[in-house]
Amino acid sequence: MPQEKYYITTAIPYATQKPHIGNCYDQVAADAFARWKRMRGYDVWYLTGTDEHGQKIEDLAAKEGITPKAYADRITSGMREIFATLNISYDQFIRTTDDYHEAAVAAAFQKLYDQGDIYKGSYEGLYCTPCESFWTSSQLVEGKCPDCGRDVAPAREEAYFLRQSKYQGWLEQYYADHPDFIAPESRRNEMINTFIKPGLQDLCVTRSTITWGVPVPFDPKHVMYVWLDALSNYITALGFDAGENSDAFRKFWPADLQVIGKDVCRFHVITWPIMLHALGQPLPKRVLAHPWLMFGQDKMSKSRGNVVYADELAEIVGTDAVRYYMLAEMPLAVDGSITREAVLERYNSDLANVLGNLVNRSLTMTNKYFDGIVPAPGEPFELELSLQAFALETLRQFETALEDCRLADALEAVLALAKRLNKYIDETLPWALAKDPEKREYLGTVLYHLLEGIRWLAALFAPAMPATAEGILRQLQPELNPVQTLAGILPLKSFGGLEPGGKVTQTPTPLFARLDTDKVLI
RNA sequence: GGCGGCAUAGCUCAGCUGGCUAGAGCAUUCGGUUCAUACCCGGAGUGUCACUGGUUCAAAUCCAGUUGCCGCUACCA
Numbered sequence: 179m180p181q182e183k184y185y186i187t188t189a190i191p192y193a194t195q196k197p198h199i200g201n202c203y204d205q206v207a208a209d210a211f212a213r214w215k216r217m218r219g220y221d222v223w224y225l226t227g228t229d230e231h232g233q234k235i236e237d238l239a240a241k242e243g244i245t246p247k248a249y250a251d252r253i254t255s256g257m258r259e260i261f262a263t264l265n266i267s268y269d270q271f272i273r274t275t276d277d278y279h280e281a282a283v284a285a286a287f288q289k290l291y292d293q294g295d296i297y298k299g300s301y302e303g304l305y306c307t308p309c310e311s312f313w314t315s316s317q318l319v320e321g322k323c324p325d326c327g328r329d330v331a332p333a334r335e336e337a338y339f340l341r342q343s344k345y346q347g348w349l350e351q352y353y354a355d356h357p358d359f360i361a362p363e364s365r366r367n368e369m370i371n372t373f374i375k376p377g378l379q380d381l382c383v384t385r386s387t388i389t390w391g392v393p394v395p396f397d398p399k400h401v402m403y404v405w406l407d408a409l410s411n412y413i414t415a416l417g418f419d420a421g422e423n424s425d426a427f428r429k430f431w432p433a434d435l436q437v438i439g440k441d442v443c444r445f446h447v448i449t450w451p452i453m454l455h456a457l458g459q460p461l462p463k464r465v466l467a468h469p470w471l472m473f474g475q476d477k478m479s480k481s482r483g484n485v486v487y488a489d490e491l492a493e494i495v496g497t498d499a500v501r502y503y504m505l506a507e508m509p510l511a512v513d514g515s516i517t518r519e520a521v522l523e524r525y526n527s528d529l530a531n532v533l534g535n536l537v538n539r540s541l542t543m544t545n546k547y548f549d550g551i552v553p554a555p556g557e558p559f560e561l562e563l564s565l566q567a568f569a570l571e572t573l574r575q576f577e578t579a580l581e582d583c584r585l586a587d588a589l590e591a592v593l594a595l596a597k598r599l600n601k602y603i604d605e606t607l608p609w610a611l612a613k614d615p616e617k618r619e620y621l622g623t624v625l626y627h628l629l630e631g632i633r634w635l636a637a638l639f640a641p642a643m644p645a646t647a648e649g650i651l652r653q654l655q656p657e658l659n660p661v662q663t664l665a666g667i668l669p670l671k672s673f674g675g676l677e678p679g680g681k682v683t684q685t686p687t688p689l690f691a692r693l694d695t696d697k698v699l700i
Numbered sequence: 701g702g703c704g705g706c707a708u709a710g711c712u713c714a715g716c717u718g719g720c721u722a723g724a725g726c727a728u729u730c731g732g733u734u735c736a737u738a739c740c741c742g743g744a745g746u747g748u749c750a751c752u753g754g755u756u757c758a759a760a761u762c763c764a765g766u767u768g769c770c771g772c773u774a775c776c777a
Contacts, residue, residue: 192777232777301775312775337775364705368772371703382775404777442777469771509713512706512770520712523726531739539736546735590725597740604741609734688737 184220185430189438190227193253199488200471205266208437214641227272228254229408236390246390263489272415284395285420295456305333338384345452346378362510365467433462443467469513498643506589534689540628541686553622554678566673592638599631630676637667653683
């Protein structure tokens, strides 16, 4: 049987400034999916990158007296550093300024134009001459330009348009036939009610007021506006060039999951499908439009001074705790929230007290009662059987939640297994068993179940907290390579895969040091 | 303004197509335990399930209205 493929992408952030923690949610979420699929044996391709064209970057660069490319270089390399800090395991990093991308986008534009899906028209709106910007009447502030406050005047400008209106019926039908195309469902309804039902409008896809972009091949005074350029990255990355498809494209397209923020939902579920359809390509199987991570109740912004950066937070609580927090705290339908208190609470309760302490106490007891040797289990009793069933049920819940894109629920299920194991210790009282030589076999059974349970925790937490999973295995099976162990740990078909006779570490070390709520500054 | 959604224990939230004394986590408090990172386990809770009406044998769960909050409604990237 050929290996199944899994292609996952994130939106490509606009390379204007250092991304805050909310801006990194795409990458962290996609990373968890990608890691799980790799563990499951899929041939995974995980794409991320940066969007580097457009007015804003042109302006920012001009302000510094450097080229837009030089500006984007700096921001993009900073972004890659943050992704490295977050342990993002992307396979490819595309930049819209990459040669192959620009060439492929130009070819796609040409093809769409030749087919009549792109046409030349004119854009009409309210123009602010000093700002060189068009505005809609709703954007105006007291009838004036929202940027400079000066008068605007009606104006028209030649531009190219994507004929979205032509595909209205097709798109409606596609939504109806693919109810899971957009997650969560509320976004899908918004799109239908707001844009599709009232009638799809054609979309202006070029600008002639800026130069920092991919030129229209046959009319170079126009450059492509963001959407056509940026959206195409998902296929140009694989080598799609509008003509001859590459092996990678044929193998990986369509994407299995595209992770995006709600702000770009509209373009990913309307414009992007239409582009693909017009190019004769299948659509991604699913688009996950996640909400935002707020600081408390407020949107993070530099001007508010409430921006949280992932790398700075990681220095205090560690990379995995940051990843865990982001994934566990972000709902699907409404915005998530990050606060100092919530981060510390998650860290201490979930990671230090429940998970870390469980691992530590289990390993300590194994050393104390069995000289660190993983004991062979005796016949399981009712209690052990129910524990095993619990583990299998956890795995099922975990995967079901992942399939539904409910990452927070998936993690909650795994944490529940850790709690169940802590409870198991209280139910069996190993220290009491250790005092009675006749109970030695059962003591071994208990310890074995704890250690095997911990191995399951390592497997199930690995997508969200890869370093922690490795850390657990390094203490549980110090003679083995944790990376290799993790890669081969699935499928967890039944409870009992841990080999008895192995030796755990002699010096158990807490995975997460408890943080003093009063002293830690975030 | 238009369309959609939500209002449930101190906090964050589960409660699908109506039906057993309304649940979980965290925080609080009491008890147990000592293997462990003063951790873990157990008990206790408190709740007019926003408000008002309606449908029904029966509503947190359906319908209408009211109030409050949120999302989408930008050719912003």
